[in-house]
Amino acid sequence: MIIQLKKDIQQNQRLDLEQGLNQLNIEFYPVITQMGTYFICTPIQEFDIRKIGYFKGISDVHRVTGNHKMVSSKWKLDRTIIDCGDGVLIGDNNLAMMAGPCSIESEEQINDTVESLLKNGVRIMRGGVYKPRTSPYSFRGLGMEGLKMFYQACNKNGIKIITEVMESAQIEEMMPYVDIFQVGARNAQNFNLLEALGEIDKPVLLKRGISGTIDELLYSAEYVFKSGNEKLILCERGIRTFESAYRNTLDLNAVPILKEKSHLPVVVDPSHGIGIRKHVIQMALASAAVGADGLLIETHKTPEKAATDGQQTLSFKEFDELMLKLKKLKEIF
Amino acid sequence: MIIQLKKDIQQNQRLDLEQGLNQLNIEFYPVITQMGTYFICTPIQEFDIRKIGYFKGISDVHRVTGNHKMVSSKWKLDRTIIDCGDGVLIGDNNLAMMAGPCSIESEEQINDTVESLLKNGVRIMRGGVYKPRTSPYSFRGLGMEGLKMFYQACNKNGIKIITEVMESAQIEEMMPYVDIFQVGARNAQNFNLLEALGEIDKPVLLKRGISGTIDELLYSAEYVFKSGNEKLILCERGIRTFESAYRNTLDLNAVPILKEKSHLPVVVDPSHGIGIRKHVIQMALASAAVGADGLLIETHKTPEKAATDGQQTLSFKEFDELMLKLKKLKEIF
Amino acid sequence: MIIQLKKDIQQNQRLDLEQGLNQLNIEFYPVITQMGTYFICTPIQEFDIRKIGYFKGISDVHRVTGNHKMVSSKWKLDRTIIDCGDGVLIGDNNLAMMAGPCSIESEEQINDTVESLLKNGVRIMRGGVYKPRTSPYSFRGLGMEGLKMFYQACNKNGIKIITEVMESAQIEEMMPYVDIFQVGARNAQNFNLLEALGEIDKPVLLKRGISGTIDELLYSAEYVFKSGNEKLILCERGIRTFESAYRNTLDLNAVPILKEKSHLPVVVDPSHGIGIRKHVIQMALASAAVGADGLLIETHKTPEKAATDGQQTLSFKEFDELMLKLKKLKEIF
Amino acid sequence: MIIQLKKDIQQNQRLDLEQGLNQLNIEFYPVITQMGTYFICTPIQEFDIRKIGYFKGISDVHRVTGNHKMVSSKWKLDRTIIDCGDGVLIGDNNLAMMAGPCSIESEEQINDTVESLLKNGVRIMRGGVYKPRTSPYSFRGLGMEGLKMFYQACNKNGIKIITEVMESAQIEEMMPYVDIFQVGARNAQNFNLLEALGEIDKPVLLKRGISGTIDELLYSAEYVFKSGNEKLILCERGIRTFESAYRNTLDLNAVPILKEKSHLPVVVDPSHGIGIRKHVIQMALASAAVGADGLLIETHKTPEKAATDGQQTLSFKEFDELMLKLKKLKEIF
Structure with a gap:
């Protein structure tokens, strides 16, 4: 209740x-x-x-039966719309696009990306400055310096920033430069981080865990909400299965189910969901057709030279192609 | 080679x-x-x-490097089109629809379904007469008697029949009444059945195994092809994962990957892929958007009274709604 | 009931x-x-x-509540003991050993194996003559000719034979030469085969499906029992998971659970369960410690030359070592 | 290199x-x-x-080929032995036992447990004071107050303490009262926490992620080692699979593989690995037989009254029985 x-x-x-x-x-x-x-x-x-x-x-x-309370669609019939400021919304009837590189690399890279976004009317740029990497010997991001650079280039162009936060201690420092905090798949059940993000007034995008259930994703959202932050976005990004033909198995079943069970907006990350550049466009179209409220897409001027995730990153030209197809799709749904 | x-x-x-x-x-x-x-x-x-x-x-x-030979797209650049007779094609640029009940139950049921199909211009009816059931105490289909009834009603209306065959010994008897033989997920690696189906001249639709890999599905197709039958259709129907919020996890990544690796048509069964009636339409739309060559959809006049799989079966009205939406989608792709 | x-x-x-x-x-x-x-x-x-x-x-x-009836421990409190003839039992308090090559290759190979078994007091030899292979281009066994050869060498030495049957049509021909029919993981839900095996009076060993649940394995056993054959053995052989460091993930949880739910004997195949020769002995010891009623072990005089599965096959010397360790283990449990 | x-x-x-x-x-x-x-x-x-x-x-x-460096068995041939102080070792040839409740509840509970441990010659007590719980509405542990109580009762009895740490910020405060820091399955890839634990001089036990691969577990250990802490213990605790008959699927294949690839000690948590009280003893025996260096066992005076995890917790009497059986097992290996 x-x-x-x-x-x-x-x-x-x-x-x-x-x-x-x-x-x-x-x-x-x-x-x-x-x-x-x-x-x-x-x-x-x-x-x-x-x-x-x-x-x-x-x-x-x-009355709210079931395990999840605050995030449940049982008490809040209207779908939640996240206001990122300056009229940038997630969860209204438009498809919110969040695009950009896996990792922030340089000012030039950011400016190139901003240009590509502006051209396509995209208002949110993604880009990691703290990168969770399986191996400690991999590139792990430019940190705060990179974030400030990211912010400067975006802010003057009216572009909002989504970037990953990896632990509670980083939140305060990142706060002025971030519009949406992203919690990565590996931290999907880092409950201390979730509670700390519950205490701020910025939107939080929660990625489903690498083998996280629907139930667990909703509980993780409940952690943030219960700690005081309603501005939540759920993100399907592929799960781990036995199949090794792709990086992850994009689980689009999750979209209608999450929208049935919760009032929160649901976005999809097809770049991680399949992990193969030449198939990202098709998976993005499927994600839009299934009813996602937004898409996270990895783009780069020269994907083959990207510091991380190049194998699943669209070139700007491919991104333009995707945007055209999405526009047509939006017209009919 | x-x-x-x-x-x-x-x-x-x-x-x-x-x-x-x-x-x-x-x-x-x-x-x-x-x-x-x-x-x-x-x-x-x-x-x-x-x-x-x-x-x-x-x-x-x-030259064909890689493990799969005959089914590989490396030697056959043109995509295979399956001709089911009377101009009914699978794998051309149209979305081939195969709809109907999980199980054939009665003449009245077949006639009702045929009417629903004709109304929507659908040329292939699905319906099981041999039902593989986990429990030996469940309803297991009407057998040959049901198939003959199925054939009579469809044949006079120009509707083609797809139905499941469970073992080699059934093929001969079923042959006159079947247009497409379906191999179910549980028989995806029943190599004797696959080879027996390689010896006939009727199209065969292979469902991916319950936890079958992409590689295994292609090898199973290779079994049929190598035994002499090129008329093959691959079918994604959801895989088994840790997630219990739905019956199976529809793996739409499989569609672009299978179409990249093989020249065979690829269809999707969203009814089994999610297993929840109210979400089947959305999953069907996603399947079409991702590039499937056809869809298998469970429909019934009164899903709540269906002998099997009612929980994932569309009513005729819902099917009409789906067909309308698919029509719009086809216009833009 | x-x-x-x-x-x-x-x-x-x-x-x-x-x-x-x-x-x-x-x-x-x-x-x-x-x-x-x-x-x-x-x-x-x-x-x-x-x-x-x-x-x-x-x-x-x-009274038998729950889904499984005949195989359930709810009505039959005494554990079932399978009598393979000549005093060879499975399910009494001894650990029944079934060892031998993946594939029958030659008379010499069979004789070598028989010698290794006799030396260790093992009464059941395993060996495939019909091999289910993912690829149609792989070696698929010597067929009936191999089985007859297998039978001759074993029969005169009092060794019982377990071998895989792949379809109903093979049963009659194989019948005189087989002591235990094995149903492989890929046929775990080949219900026609299961029912056909229910009509004979020979023990049947059912391997758990590649991603078969406990529940499904019990239902498959129920198929055989319901068709008239009580002489059933359940076999855990590793399941398919996300982990690629080994061929399969041996699921020893299955042993106590199956023994709790069913009155049938439960054996383990650690060779397939891990798929790595140097670790098979340890997995076999764990299988014995957890309470298995028997073990299926792949052995070969020269594993590196075996036609199939050499990478997981013990040499005779390694098998001797395993038998010694198992003997010690049996003394304490 | x-x-x-x-x-x-x-x-x-x-x-x-x-x-x-x-x-x-x-x-x-x-x-x-x-x-x-x-x-x-x-x-x-x-x-x-x-x-x-x-x-x-x-x-x-x-020379160290392969991805893992410091944790690899390729450069360090002797197996690592962790010295927890006062002669309490993990990784020598004895089976290190770590037993106690899921959650610390009260002084009385701790004293009861200490008594049970002393009786059996067990030198390490487990018990959580910070509990990662899927739902924010579940009991989440007594925190620092509980830890201090835990320390007092154990320290005077020569019992070492293992307990879970959930974020970097907790380490300093917990430091004086903890002998082994445990990183839970949900934090297995919380890289900030891992690096922070690399900077202290206390043993760290890393649980494998809920669906963590062998490779990922070794990389997580590499994070700690690279940051300066060699005192590492790896723990198999069951993985997430499609099987719902048990809480997790205990993956004993992991034990020989981890011991092959790494020089670090490997322990097993059969309580979480199967999650069913009546089968924990058998899974513990299998874990010992497969070569584990230690076991984590949940015990409680009255499991049915435990604050958390009662369904998988042994009573003291059952624990005595397990210790007796393990003693016999140790004599033969």
């Missing part, structure tokens, strides 16, 4: 409610987000929901 | 070629299909391919 | 029972095996079990 | 070596651990290894 408090609830009304819940022997967790205040209740026994409705200062009371 | 013989090769030319290969110490497998005669060679050492080119009666010599 | 009939039930008693069940509206499947006659009932509603007990000619009535 | 420096290498010798490597155009990473100083070199081209041997102050030069 979720009790949504009125924005103007008075202190004594809130105390009354808390006492009432205690008397009814109902455990509750207060959740305060950018959007509102909620009490999440996990009553052990069935009881008459009207007993709660009597209290003053309550905006609404929702 | 594949040596394609001329249709009018003379007996002495063929003997010369065989002797020549023996002298060059090249092992070869003769393959005779409906379309032509081939020698598949697996030479142990590199040698000058022109030494083969000298022989008379040869139409072409193709 | 399983109704076990008395061996000497009279025809009129049986008719009474059948009529009684019909009147009670209880669907039932009669199962006649080498050991007895059973009615498997799947009543739709709860009813008073004593109503059945009244009938004459009944030996016992067992 | 790994260059092992002499403990008493002089500053100018080291400078000479560094210059020499630069001149040879060989990139190198200096690694300073508790045990020694190493230069890890990743030369792009083959070169004469003797050119390195000329330099003074070098103890040894090892």
Whole structure:
């Protein structure tokens, strides 16, 4: 059960409610987000929901069966739209495009990418400055220096930035330069990081774990929401299976299921989802056709020279081709 | 290496070629299909391919590296189109639709389905009469009696039939009533069945194994082809993963990969691929967008009363809706 | 519910029972095996079990909840012991060893293997004459000729034979020369083959499917049992996972679970389970320690020259070493 | 290539070596651990290894092909033994037992467990105070307060403590009370945490990721080692597969493979590996038989009342039984 408090609830009304819940022997967790205040209740026994409705200062009371509470579509019928500022939205009826290199490499690279995005009317640029790499001997990103460079080039062009954060300690420093914090697949159940991201007021994109279930992804989102941040985006990026013909197995079943179970926007990363450059466009089209709210696409002026992930990165020309096809697709759905 | 013989090769030319290969110490497998005669060679050492080119009666010599030979796109650049008769094609630029119930139940059911297909211009009906069931206590199909009923209703309406065959011994009896033989996921590596299907002149649709790799699916097709039947269709139907939120995990990565590696048409079964009725339409659209050559869709007048698989079966009305959306999609690709 | 009939039930008693069940509206499947006659009932509603007990000619009535009936440990508390003849047992308290080459290659090879087995007191030899191979271009076994050779060498030395059968049509021909029919992982859900094996009176060893669940393995056994053959052995042989460091992932969890759920003996194939020769001994010891009723081990005089599976085959010397260690292990458990 | 420096290498010798490597155009990473100083070199081209041997102050030069360097068995032939202090060793020829509850709950619980351990001669107690939980609404451990309580009861009894750390920021505070830091399966690729643990001088036990490959586990160990901490233990705890009959699929293949590839000790957690109390003893025996260097076992006075993981926790009596059986097993291997 979720009790949504009125924005103007008075202190004594809130105390009354808390006492009432205690008397009814109902455990509750207060959740305060950018959007509102909620009490999440996990009553052990069935009881008459009207007993709660009597209290003053309550905006609404929702029954939510199932394990997930705040992220569930059972209480919030309207789909959540994430406002990244300056009119950049994720989850409205447009397909939000987030494109750019796997790793930020240089100012020139950023400027080239920005140009490609502007040409296609894309408002969000992706690019990693902290790179989680399986091997400690691989290139691991330019760090804060790279992020500042990234920010400067994008900010003056009205482009929003999505980039990965790897631990709680990085959040504060990154904060001024980031528009959307991305949690990578390897950190999908790094609960401390999730809770720390719950305490800030910036959108967070959660990638599904490498072999994460739908259920686990929703629980990870619940961690962030419960800690106070409602601005959440879920991302399917391919799962690990027995098949070795591609890097990951893009699981597009996840899109309609996540949209059924949750009110949060769902985006897809087809670049990681198949990991093979020449097939990314087709997988991106399928992702759009299945109802994704946005796409994360790796692009680079010269993919074969990219510091990381070149094998799955589109050239700018290929990206233009994708955008054209997506435009046609959007016209019919 | 594949040596394609001329249709009018003379007996002495063929003997010369065989002797020549023996002298060059090249092992070869003769393959005779409906379309032509081939020698598949697996030479142990590199040698000058022109030494083969000298022989008379040869139409072409193709180098084919990699494990798969006859099904590989390396020797046959044109994509294979399967002719099911009466102008019903699979693998041309149209999306071949195969729809109908999981199990054939009654004459009335078949007639209802035929009507739904005709209304939508669909030319192939699916329906099982031999049902592979995990439990021996489940309904296992109407058998030959059902197939004959199925055939009568379809034949007079110009509808082609695709149905599953479960063992070699059934082929002969089923032969007059079947237009496309389907090999189910559980029999994907039933090599005896595959070879027996190689000896007939009817199209065969191979479903990917429950946890079958891309490589294994191509090898299974190679079994049929090598035994003499080129009329092959590959089918992605979802794989088994750790995820339990859906029946199977539809692997749309498989479509572009199979089309890259093989010249055979590739179709998708989104009904089994997700296993949840309300999401089948979206998965079907994604399958079309990713480039599938056809779709297998489970439909029923009253899905909730279907003998099997009702939970993933579209009603006729939902099927109409799907066909409308697919029509729009086809216009742009 | 399983109704076990008395061996000497009279025809009129049986008719009474059948009529009684019909009147009670209880669907039932009669199962006649080498050991007895059973009615498997799947009543739709709860009813008073004593109503059945009244009938004459009944030996016992067992409530069996859950999906599996005849193979379930819920009705048969004593563990099943498979008698392969001449005192060769599987499922008693000894570890039944089945060793030999992947493929039968020659008379010399068989004789060498028999010698190695006799030396170690092993009574069952494994060896394939029909080999299911992913590629149609691989060696596929010596067929019936090889089997006859296999039989002659073993029979005169009191060694029992286990070998794989690939389709129903082979059973009759193979019958005189085989002591245990093996169903391979790729045929684990070849239901026609399973039913055909249910109609013979020889033990059947069922390998778990390549990605077969515990539940599916038990259902496959149920197919055989329901068709009339109780002489069943279950075999864990490794499953397909994401891990590519070994051929398969040996799942020893399966052993205690299968022994809990079923009364059938459970054996393990560590050779396929890890697929790496130098680690087979350790995996075999683990299999024995976890409670397996027997082991299938690939052995060869010169593994590096074996026609198939040499990379996972023990030399005779390594097999001697394994037998010594197993002997010690048996002393303490 | 790994260059092992002499403990008493002089500053100018080291400078000479560094210059020499630069001149040879060989990139190198200096690694300073508790045990020694190493230069890890990743030369792009083959070169004469003797050119390195000329330099003074070098103890040894090892060629290490393959991706993993410091954790590889290719340069360190002796197996690593972890000294936890007071003669408590992991990786010598004894089976190191680590037992105790999933979660620390109370002083009484700790004392009860200590008593059970002492009785069985077990020197390491496990117990979580920071619990990574899928759901934010689950019990998440007693935190530092619990850890201090845990330490007091164990320290006075000569029992060492292993407990999970969830993020870098916790390390400093936990440091005085922990003997072995455990990295959980969900943090197996939390590279920031791994590097932070590389900077301390306490043993670290790394659990394999929920669907982590052997390769990834070794790379994660490489992260810790490269950051300066050689005291590493690898732990197999079951992987995620399609099988739902148990919580995880214990992958005992991992034990011989990890011991082949790495010089680090390998322990097994059969409690999580199967997740079913009544089968834990058998899986523990299999783990010992396969060659594990130690076992992590969940125990509790009253498993059915445990705050977490009760379904897979042994009672003290069951633990006694396991210890007896393990003792017998150790006598023969």
